[in-house]
Amino acid sequence: MNGRKRMEQGGSHKNKDAEKPLLLVSAALIMQENRVLLTQRKRGGHLALHWEFPGGKLHPGESPEQALVREIEEEVGLQIEALTPWAFVSHDYGTFHLLMPLFRVGRFYGTPQALDVHAVAWFELPSLRQLTFPPADLPLLAQLFAEQGLTYP
Numbered sequence: 454m455n456g457r458k459r460m461e462q463g464g465s466h467k468n469k470d471a472e473k474p475l476l477l478v479s480a481a482l483i484m485q486e487n488r489v490l491l492t493q494r495k496r497g498g499h500l501a502l503h504w505e506f507p508g509g510k511l512h513p514g515e516s517p518e519q520a521l522v523r524e525i526e527e528e529v530g531l532q533i534e535a536l537t538p539w540a541f542v543s544h545d546y547g548t549f550h551l552l553m554p555l556f557r558v559g560r561f562y563g564t565p566q567a568l569d570v571h572a573v574a575w576f577e578l579p580s581l582r583q584l585t586f587p588p589a590d591l592p593l594l595a596q597l598f599a600e601q602g603l604t605y606p
């Protein structure tokens with residue numbers, strides 16, 4: 454069976470041995486003048502009101518890059534280009550396992566709007582220490598800070 458046939462709605466597929474869904478999510482590192490663009494998750498549901506890197510689940514048949522272009526347009530109304538793989542997360546959330554590539558965005562067009570998120574905002578790196586992030590994001594934040602010669606938290 455090929456990878457596409459094993460995909461389920463919402464970008465997840467079964468890990469045959471553990472029977473734990475693998476959730477495939479694509480996320481964006483969008484930076485401008487030393488500030489990073491983050492979105493805040495909606496009220497209710499998983500990790501409500503946590504800040505995170507904008508992005509979302511892969512739809513069946515999409516590449517991570519295609520999913521990210523679609524999600525960023527839907528969530529914050531930006532058109533993004535020149536995606537470069539930067540890091541990835543592999544995190545066990547208990548009921549599912551998250552696999553999330555984070556792409557650095559080379560170019561974007563438009564002004565961020567909170568279209569399908571609770572909020573969207575630009576943050577100076579040190580101010581990220583005051584925000585609440587999903588546990589899966591902590592290694593990404595450490596890597597982002599280290600790149601700028603800073604430590605997280």
Ligand SMILES: Nc1nc2c([nH]c(=O)n2[C@@H]2O[C@H](COP(=O)(O)OP(=O)(O)OP(=O)(O)O)[C@@H](O)[C@H]2O)c(=O)[nH]1
Pocket residue numbers: 478479480498499500504505506507508509510551553587588589590
């Ligand atoms: N976009 C994004 N998702 C993340 C990050 N960190 C992290 O753990 N996730 C997890 O990856 C999944 C993202 O999928 P999503 O945003 O489409 O999930 P959702 O539950 O809001 O979608 P849904 O309402 O369509 O079901 C969530 O389980 C979320 O908790 C991150 O930095 N960015």
